[in-house]
Amino acid sequence: MSMGAPTATRSMDVAGPWTPRTARIANVKQEAPGIATYELVFEEERRAASYRFAPGQFNMLYLPGMGEAAISISSDPEKYGSFLHTVRVAGNVTQALSRKSAGDQILVRGPFGSAWPVEKCRGGDVVIACGGVGLAPLRPAIYQIINHRAQYGRVFLLYGARTPNDLLYADEYDAWRAAGIEVVITVDLGASEWTGHIGVVPVLFYRLRLNAPQTHVLTCGPEIMIRFVVFEALARKVKREQIHLSMERNMNCAMGFCGHCQLGPTFVCKDGPVFTYAQMEPYLHLEDL
Amino acid sequence: MSATNLPVGSFVRIAKPELQTLIDQLRAMGYRTIGPRLSQGAVIYDDVDSVEQLPRGWVDQQDGGFYRLQPQEDGAYFDYVVGPHSLKNFLFPPRETLLQLSREQDQWRLHAPAPPDPPLAVLGARACDLRALWVQDLVFVEVEFVDPAYQARRSNLFVAAVNCRRAAATCFCHSMKTGPAVVSGFDLALTEQDDHFVIETGSERGGEAVAACPWTPCTISEIEAARRAPRELERAMHQRAPRERQDLHKGPPLRSLDVTDLRELLLNNLEHPRWESVAQRCLACANCTMVCPTCFCSTVDEVTDLTGDQVRRERSWASCFTAEHSYMNSGTVRKSVRSRYRQWLTHKLATWIDQFGVSGCVGCGRCITWCPVGIDLTEEIAALRGTMP
Ligand SMILES: Cc1cc2nc3c(=O)[nH]c(=O)nc-3n(C[C@H](O)[C@H](O)[C@H](O)COP(=O)(O)OP(=O)(O)OC[C@H]3O[C@@H](n4cnc5c(N)ncnc54)[C@H](O)[C@@H]3O)c2cc1C
Ligand code: SF4
Ligand code: SF4
Ligand code: FES
Numbered sequence: 001m002s003m004g005a006p007t008a009t010r011s012m013d014v015a016g017p018w019t020p021r022t023a024r025i026a027n028v029k030q031e032a033p034g035i036a037t038y039e040l041v042f043e044e045e046r047r048a049a050s051y052r053f054a055p056g057q058f059n060m061l062y063l064p065g066m067g068e069a070a071i072s073i074s075s076d077p078e079k080y081g082s083f084l085h086t087v088r089v090a091g092n093v094t095q096a097l098s099r100k101s102a103g104d105q106i107l108v109r110g111p112f113g114s115a116w117p118v119e120k121c122r123g124g125d126v127v128i129a130c131g132g133v134g135l136a137p138l139r140p141a142i143y144q145i146i147n148h149r150a151q152y153g154r155v156f157l158l159y160g161a162r163t164p165n166d167l168l169y170a171d172e173y174d175a176w177r178a179a180g181i182e183v184v185i186t187v188d189l190g191a192s193e194w195t196g197h198i199g200v201v202p203v204l205f206y207r208l209r210l211n212a213p214q215t216h217v218l219t220c221g222p223e224i225m226i227r228f229v230v231f232e233a234l235a236r237k238v239k240r241e242q243i244h245l246s247m248e249r250n251m252n253c254a255m256g257f258c259g260h261c262q263l264g265p266t267f268v269c270k271d272g273p274v275f276t277y278a279q280m281e282p283y284l285h286l287e288d289l
Numbered sequence: 290m291s292a293t294n295l296p297v298g299s300f301v302r303i304a305k306p307e308l309q310t311l312i313d314q315l316r317a318m319g320y321r322t323i324g325p326r327l328s329q330g331a332v333i334y335d336d337v338d339s340v341e342q343l344p345r346g347w348v349d350q351q352d353g354g355f356y357r358l359q360p361q362e363d364g365a366y367f368d369y370v371v372g373p374h375s376l377k378n379f380l381f382p383p384r385e386t387l388l389q390l391s392r393e394q395d396q397w398r399l400h401a402p403a404p405p406d407p408p409l410a411v412l413g414a415r416a417c418d419l420r421a422l423w424v425q426d427l428v429f430v431e432v433e434f435v436d437p438a439y440q441a442r443r444s445n446l447f448v449a450a451v452n453c454r455r456a457a458a459t460c461f462c463h464s465m466k467t468g469p470a471v472v473s474g475f476d477l478a479l480t481e482q483d484d485h486f487v488i489e490t491g492s493e494r495g496g497e498a499v500a501a502c503p504w505t506p507c508t509i510s511e512i513e514a515a516r517r518a519p520r521e522l523e524r525a526m527h528q529r530a531p532r533e534r535q536d537l538h539k540g541p542p543l544r545s546l547d548v549t550d551l552r553e554l555l556l557n558n559l560e561h562p563r564w565e566s567v568a569q570r571c572l573a574c575a576n577c578t579m580v581c582p583t584c585f586c587s588t589v590d591e592v593t594d595l596t597g598d599q600v601r602r603e604r605s606w607a608s609c610f611t612a613e614h615s616y617m618n619s620g621t622v623r624k625s626v627r628s629r630y631r632q633w634l635t636h637k638l639a640t641w642i643d644q645f646g647v648s649g650c651v652g653c654g655r656c657i658t659w660c661p662v663g664i665d666l667t668e669e670i671a672a673l674r675g676t677m678p
Contacts, residue, residue: 016435016437017434017436018387018436018602020388020399022396064392064397064593065600068589104395223619249622250617250622252588252607255434257585257587258588258589259586259609260586260588260607260614260615262632262636262640265643265644286559288623289559289622289628
């Protein structure tokens, strides 16, 4: 469709929550087939310095002409100046993003959404259970726990991917282990040289001895995996209020305007994406809701 | 008659032809005036600069999937009720540009969308329309994020509302407690009488607008008569017999909705067989969501020129009846028509209350009338309650 020249040029001070901010890609790191991590820096220096987010929140990444995609922030919330996004190629926007490289411009709205209750978990044990790109929104929580490691009891990371090649952030596991995280990795399909676990993430719960009253579970991944993680956590008497899930729905606005992300009475974009199982229980098990 | 402003809460009487003076005055005050107009056999909202353009002397017959206008002898200006348009068409337009961008040497520059629209004055909005406005305010303004374009249009809106003295068979504002009397949220509230309008002023600018008309103060009995008109209609609507005891051969069923524990009724019956039965009739055409004055779903699309250097972000109405609405690359969530109708009705009547503290339904009946197969939410609720076969 063609159109005329834009009217009223007020570059960069177009107010309102629909306005994205320009950012530069500082670095691109290939993580796995079809998955890369982008380091972004806001072009406006003041914004770059003042930008803060909480673990589990997301940005809307915008490529003009292609559209927006909701992508979790995957960096350390206590490191300022730049931030990371780990993106899997899924469709139009993510495909176009995968053709970008360092120095390219991209637009960003955010941060949006609720956060992992990392502070509330202090003094207790934490089980982080995730699959695939589901580790991306949990990495900020891992970093934050490591930054304040002494304030937590036992911390587990149960992580699974389809094959060993699909595992995210594999070069960091040793550092996480050294920092006191019990990292357990599993894959659906292991090649002959794979010596780790084979199977799905929820099964990794079988090995855990949990102190349920003081345990928080944080989970993100395919909805089916989330349901089984919840099942395993409940079976070990973890309280419904202490099981936290990050839900995914179509997102078009991230502000509660467009209606696409509704799940029962919630807007996943602003009431979530992180919910407690107590909040989600009535809706999680209904077909096609 | 006076040139000074009328205080808020005044009741004045103007002769019917003086409606033209009111329209002229609103235009002189800088408003774009819109009101009911005939278009393709229906009453819609469109620009009105002359009283001659109002659908004077027409009344509507409405039923499930049925709308017809008929002439009426008495030449009343406002005895039809609501048509397929609502104020949503103007405050949250079907399509609008949110943002424009242009690219120069791989740098994107952002531009404000087109200059703001002139302020709107609407003539002839009904009680249910005003309630629907407020319901949309709760979505776009009274929340964490404020939609700037909606807010700009809304804060400038002038409302000259009309008290209904007649309801369609599809109207059930009495059940939703949203009408037919206009009680708040107006600049002016008109009540049509045989040879004059009684006008109540609800704001200062309302007083300013009506002060320009040749008016006389109302007598107590004129005020009482004006107040009585919508109240009598409301009483008659409350006396509508339960659906199963209405004689269907004497005309369309007169709608009511039992709202007792409606939220719980819906949320406790998410697997009720009735959803499958309505899915067999529903075409998933999305008409109900388009005509509903409170439905707010939208999608933002990219519109680009041939070079890709000029981009517009355009928001248009969307509907939970489409497969795209709940699309994720892992698969559409609401695959069946059953799940989409269930989403629509439970959102409208139940989860809306969780989200915004009020029902999403104002009882205007538009979704009943404009459904091509005549699906009637009041009937679906009765079926879920087990009071209908
Ligand atoms: C809260 C949240 C956090 C997410 N975090 C990440 C992340 O860290 N890394 C990552 O790779 N992916 C993440 N996703 C998924 C990501 O949003 C989708 O893969 C992406 O929107 C697909 O866009 P596309 O244009 O490439 O695909 P298309 O199939 O072309 O999608 C078109 C449009 O549909 C919508 N859409 C499609 N799939 C999804 C989806 N799964 N979720 C939300 N909207 C969708 C988007 O508006 C998208 O622009 C997240 C999703 C949500 C809801
Ligand atoms: S629903 Fe009530 S207020 Fe709305 S048009 Fe019908 S009678 Fe009037
Ligand atoms: S659901 Fe139907 S009756 Fe209720 S406000 Fe919407 S269109 Fe009107
Ligand atoms: S993404 Fe638009 S309402 Fe949540």
